[in-house]
Amino acid sequence: MRIALLGYGKMGKAIEKVALERGHEVVFKIDLNNSAEKQLIRKDNVDAVIEFSSPHSAYANLEFCMKNGLKTVCGTTGWLDARREIEQLCIQNKASFFYASNYSIGVNLFFKLNEFLAKLMAPHQQYEIFTSEIHHTEKLDAPSGTAITLAEGILNNNKTKKSWVNNQIASKEELAIWSSREGKVPGTHTIKYISEIDEIEIKHTAYTRMGFALGAVLAAEWLQGKEGVYGMNDLLSL
Numbered sequence: 400m401r402i403a404l405l406g407y408g409k410m411g412k413a414i415e416k417v418a419l420e421r422g423h424e425v426v427f428k429i430d431l432n433n434s435a436e437k438q439l440i441r442k443d444n445v446d447a448v449i450e451f452s453s454p455h456s457a458y459a460n461l462e463f464c465m466k467n468g469l470k471t472v473c474g475t476t477g478w479l480d481a482r483r484e485i486e487q488l489c490i491q492n493k494a495s496f497f498y499a500s501n502y503s504i505g506v507n508l509f510f511k512l513n514e515f516l517a518k519l520m521a522p523h524q525q526y527e528i529f530t531s532e533i534h535h536t537e538k539l540d541a542p543s544g545t546a547i548t549l550a551e552g553i554l555n556n557n558k559t560k561k562s563w564v565n566n567q568i569a570s571k572e573e574l575a576i577w578s579s580r581e582g583k584v585p586g587t588h589t590i591k592y593i594s595e596i597d598e599i600e601i602k603h604t605a606y607t608r609m610g611f612a613l614g615a616v617l618a619a620e621w622l623q624g625k626e627g628v629y630g631m632n633d634l635l636s637l
């Protein structure tokens with residue numbers, strides 16, 4: 400595949416490494432300082448765009464990709480209020496849009512474990528739920544996209560919780576997500592159910608960014624020949 404990277408920071412560089420190892424070509428590396436070059440990306444010179452930029456850049460990048468009918472894999476977090484608009488543009492322009500808050504295969508299995516545990520624990524109201532995420536100090540958004548997906552997995556399966564709050568004490572109907580930023584942590588997510596007599600904990604710890612990068616390249620490979628809106632459940636048949 401000929402790949403265009405929109406965003407060439409920590410993730411862009413990790414994706415380039417995986418893409419080259421898997422025999423692909425990286426034909427564009429677009430960052431903030433050469434962002435005008437984005438206009439050169441077309442359906443006939445690029446097979447997949449992989450977008451990992453920043454919360455405030457993602458929408459404009461994705462709007463460009465959708466309007467040009469490009470096959471696009473996006474991992475940027477913190478912009479998802481506008482997700483439906485991008486999905487509509489995708490359909491209107493016969494483009495392809497693949498989104499995941501986390502491309503690691505382990506995290507996507509962890510999402511399923513979280514949903515199963517939430518369902519199991521729902522009748523047992525003596526357990527209070529605590530969720531937390533730790534990331535490196537350069538991360539711009541909080542809570543992490545992964546923590547939001549985990550919170551949604553709990554809310555969908557435990558009807559006593561109506562919404563989530565970030566870094567504040569939660570009421571009985573709210574689920575607290577505690578975010579902290581420490582050193583170079585690639586991403587750690589924990590869910591705890593605590594009662595007066597015991598606790599149950601599930602946790603995912605990313606050791607490096609390479610799992611996210613591999614998942615993004617696998618998604619771009621999988622997207623070839625497909626049109627429409629997709630996510631990791633489609634790729635992994637979960």
Ligand SMILES: NC(=O)C1=CN([C@@H]2O[C@H](COP(=O)(O)OP(=O)(O)OC[C@H]3O[C@@H](n4cnc5c(N)ncnc54)[C@H](OP(=O)(O)O)[C@@H]3O)[C@@H](O)[C@H]2O)C=CC1
Pocket residue numbers: 405406407408409410411429430431432434451452453454456460473474475476477499500501502503537611
């Ligand atoms: N879904 C997933 O699995 C994962 C998602 N992420 C998410 O991906 C995003 C990027 O993460 P990360 O690589 O660590 O962040 P970095 O800050 O290391 O890299 C982001 C890069 O995007 C560039 N950029 C900013 N604006 C534009 C623009 N308009 N066009 C092109 N490039 C632009 C920045 O340039 P400059 O430095 O010049 O500002 C920077 O180099 C974040 O939202 C993060 O949460 C991260 C890991 C996994």
Ligand SMILES: O=C(O)C1=N[C@H](C(=O)O)C[C@H](O)C1
Pocket residue numbers: 476500501534538542543544545546585586587
């Ligand atoms: O910014 C990061 O680094 C990460 N962002 C994603 C998120 O917000 O969930 C995925 C991963 O945890 C790393």
